Amino acid sequence: MFKFLAALSIAAVVSGQARTPDGQPDIQGMYTRNGVVGLEAKPPTNPIDPSGNNPLSVSNRGDGLGPYPGIFGQGGSVLRTAGRQQRRTGIVDPADKNLPWRPEEDAKRRDFLLHMNPPVDLRHVELNARCTLPGLFQGEDGNNPYQFLQRAGSVVILYDYNHTSRIIHLDGRPHLGKDIRLFMGDSIGRWEGNTLIVDTTNFNDRTSYSREIPYLSDSLHTTERFTIADANTIDYEVTIDDPKLFTAPWKTAGYFTRVPKGVESLEFACAEGSQTLLNIFGKPPEAR
Amino acid sequence: MKDLQFAIVLCAAGFAARGQDLNGIWQALNTAAWDLQDHTGQLGVPPGQGVVEGNEIPYMPWAAAKKKENFASRKTADPAEANCYLPGVPRATYMPYPFEIVQTPKLVAMRYEFAHATRNIPMDGSPHPDGLPGAWMGDSRGRWDGKTLVVDVSNFNDQTWFDGAGNFHSDMLHVVERYTPIDSSHITYEATIEDPKVFTKPWKISMPLYRIVDPKATLLEYECVFYLQEEKFKAAPFRK
Numbered sequence: 001m002f003k004f005l006a007a008l009s010i011a012a013v014v015s016g017q018a019r020t021p022d023g024q025p026d027i028q029g030m031y032t033r034n035g036v037v038g039l040e041a042k043p044p045t046n047p048i049d050p051s052g053n054n055p056l057s058v059s060n061r062g063d064g065l066g067p068y069p070g071i072f073g074q075g076g077s078v079l080r081t082a083g084r085q086q087r088r089t090g091i092v093d094p095a096d097k098n099l100p101w102r103p104e105e106d107a108k109r110r111d112f113l114l115h116m117n118p119p120v121d122l123r124h125v126e127l128n129a130r131c132t133l134p135g136l137f138q139g140e141d142g143n144n145p146y147q148f149l150q151r152a153g154s155v156v157i158l159y160d161y162n163h164t165s166r167i168i169h170l171d172g173r174p175h176l177g178k179d180i181r182l183f184m185g186d187s188i189g190r191w192e193g194n195t196l197i198v199d200t201t202n203f204n205d206r207t208s209y210s211r212e213i214p215y216l217s218d219s220l221h222t223t224e225r226f227t228i229a230d231a232n233t234i235d236y237e238v239t240i241d242d243p244k245l246f247t248a249p250w251k252t253a254g255y256f257t258r259v260p261k262g263v264e265s266l267e268f269a270c271a272e273g274s275q276t277l278l279n280i281f282g283k284p285p286e287a288r
Numbered sequence: 289m290k291d292l293q294f295a296i297v298l299c300a301a302g303f304a305a306r307g308q309d310l311n312g313i314w315q316a317l318n319t320a321a322w323d324l325q326d327h328t329g330q331l332g333v334p335p336g337q338g339v340v341e342g343n344e345i346p347y348m349p350w351a352a353a354k355k356k357e358n359f360a361s362r363k364t365a366d367p368a369e370a371n372c373y374l375p376g377v378p379r380a381t382y383m384p385y386p387f388e389i390v391q392t393p394k395l396v397a398m399r400y401e402f403a404h405a406t407r408n409i410p411m412d413g414s415p416h417p418d419g420l421p422g423a424w425m426g427d428s429r430g431r432w433d434g435k436t437l438v439v440d441v442s443n444f445n446d447q448t449w450f451d452g453a454g455n456f457h458s459d460m461l462h463v464v465e466r467y468t469p470i471d472s473s474h475i476t477y478e479a480t481i482e483d484p485k486v487f488t489k490p491w492k493i494s495m496p497l498y499r500i501v502d503p504k505a506t507l508l509e510y511e512c513v514f515y516l517q518e519e520k521f522k523a524a525p526f527r528k
Contacts, residue, residue: 028392122521132514133404147408149392151311156390158397163374163406163425165399167388173504182509206514265408267423271513272373272447281524 017194017228022152024170025194025228029258030147030265036236036254037141037210038090041097044110046212047117048126087235093251100248109245112214119280127208127215130277131270133164133183135207136200136222136238137252144268145259155189155196162270168198175201181218183207196226209240209252217244232258308435308469310389310396313500313507316382316477323453324493333452339382341492345455351486358454366452372512374405374424376448377441377463378479378493386500388507389467396430396437403512409439416442422459424448437467450481458485473499 018026091097112124119125128138139146144160155168168189176186185200205218223239234256241249319327319336325343329335347355358365367373368383375383385401396409409430416427422445430439441463449456466478475497482490 120525122517122524130514130517132511133509147395147397149390149395149397151390151392156397156399158399158406158408162404164404165397165406167399167506169506176506180508183511184509186506264410264417266420267425269374269424271403272424277517277521277524281521282526284520284524284526286520 020150024150024155024191025196026150027148027155027196027226027228027234028150030145030263031234031256031258032143032145033139033236033256034141034254035087035089036238036252037137038252039097039210039212040091040099043212044113046113048113048211048214087233087255088237088253089255090252091250092237092253099250100246102245102247105245109214113212116214122277122281125277125280126211127206131162131274132206134159134161135183135203135216136185136224137209138207139164141254145263145265146256147265158265160265160268162268168196175199178202181205185220185222194228196224198222198224198226200224216240216242219244226256229255308437309391310437310467310469310475311391313386313388313505314475314497315386315500316384316495316497318382318495320382320493320495321379321384321451324451324455325453327453339493339495341494344491346488346491348486348488351456355454355456358449358456360454362452362454365454367448368402369452372403372516373447374403375400376424376444376450377407377426377428378465378477378481379448379450380405380407380425381465381477381479381497382495385510386505386507396439399507401507401510404509416440422446426461426463433466435469437465439465439467441465456486457481457483460485467497470496473501475499 020026020028091099094100116124116126128134134140139159140161146160147158149156149158153169153171155170156165157168158165164184166184166187168187170189170191173188175188180186180202181204182202183204183206186202187198187200189196189198200222203216203218203220205215207216207220208214209216220240220242222241225237227235229235235253236255237251237253239249239251318339319334320339322333323336323338324340325338325345327333327336327338362370364370368375368379380387380398380400380402383400383402387398387400390397390399394410394412396411398407398409400406405425407425407428409428411430413431414429416429420427420443423443424445424447426441427443428439428441430437432438442461444457444459444461446457446459461481461483464480468476468478470476476494477497478492478494480490480492481487
């Protein structure tokens with residue numbers, strides 16, 4: 001066992017790449033994520049964008065009690081390292097950002113968006129506002145950091161956002177049975193050089209890509225590539241294959257930047273005490 | 289090259305000596321989540337022997353009365369079971385759902401299937417931070433005492449219960465947990481609980497934790513909040 005470790009470690013020393021005791025490239029640390037959620041070439045009118053110049057938005061009430069708090073989707077910049085070189089972000093394939101929508105599905109989601117603010121029913125409430133697990137895309141670009149941990153057989157990512165976590169199994173196990181459906185999906189990974197490649201299936205139909213793409217389907221299958229670019233940067237690319245909504249896979253990209261030393265994750269309690277649904281819909285009859 | 293190999297073997301041995309390997313998925317198999325103390329079965333409540341040392345919880349008189357009120361209103365007031373809030377510590381450990389320990393030298397993380405609760409436990413000797421608002425899961429700092437993982441938890445809010453029977457605490461709660469491996473598949477879990485606003489003296493619970501040895505085991509999702517919303521707001525919007 002030690003000889004095996006030693007051989008791996010020597011290979012690592014030769015290649016200049018830090019390794020974990022079980023021989024994985026060392027990707028551990030706390031990072032912020034940037035750029036993963038981007039706009040399409042012709043984005044739909046989006047009534048839930050809380051920006052001040054959106055005439056459709058009713059989120060900008062002076063009392064702060066609009067259905068969608070402004071913090072969602074508003075990636076901050078406090079922890080972002082200044083002066084990063086330009087990296088690939090947002091929708092990168094197709095290059096013209098025209099997504100391969102099935103026309104009828106594109107029409108459906110454009111109509112769906114128009115019923116989200118105010119929401120006509122529970123199904124039309126933005127998922128982040130319900131404090132659900134965020135799926136792979138809505139964990140937040142911006143301030144709330146992500147902590148990568150590694151041990152033999154898996155990589156674990158702890159999000160600051162809504163105390164989310166996900167595990168990526170590296171032990172070669174198969175995916176879960178098709179009747180188990182998850183917000184975060186079931187992730188199986190492998191290392192190829194400095195790139196962690198993660199295949200994820202078993203999604204439910206309750207995750208979204210962005211405010212403009214408010215839901216993906218349960219046919220979603222993602223392939224993520226986490227590439228250690230340098231000591232402080234992970235380049236990130238995801239292939240989104242969702243044949244119920246799109247005629248072909250497409251890709252989005254972004255990057256993770258290591259945060260300064262001393263930053264710790266604090267508790268992000270989301271649902272506890274949230275009045276969002278009461279504000280939107282009023283009190284359920286049995287609770288009156 | 290030989291020296292390098294020797295150094296690497298030393299490093300690997302040092303890594304192993306930092307403590308027992310607690311990595312994996314664990315679960316309590318008892319009824320503490322319903323009631324920490326000895327109790328008879330009721331509809332929806334499995335009977336059980338208590339996990340409190342001596343079975344009595346040393347409440348101050350006002351707090352004993354408050355516990356009775358909590359018990360009476362538990363069907364709607366239980367923060368975890370009725371409202372899906374983060375379960376707090378130590379209740380997260382013995383909720384009837386598995387949890388996972390992710391052990392690395394600098395940080396131990398715990399992931400709980402119930403409500404996707406998590407805890408980050410720094411192992412670097414750092415103190416509890418000052419001036420933060422109280423947290424549902426508190427602030428955890430860990431260290432190794434031989435084979436035992438010792439976690440000091442403070443900085444709680446006053447919102448969680450210890451069980452479904454209304455046992456409660458204030459924001460002065462301080463918990464010291466000890467995770468002592470018995471063998472590769474069993475841990476003795478002990479938690480010493482003190483809260484000078486609520487209890488006359490510290491008290492202690494203990495129980496075994498069992499490793500889920502099924503090689504295909506992985507934490508799934510029990511999204512309590514989502515299910516509760518689907519139930520309460522299925523007919524929304526409501527006329528005001």
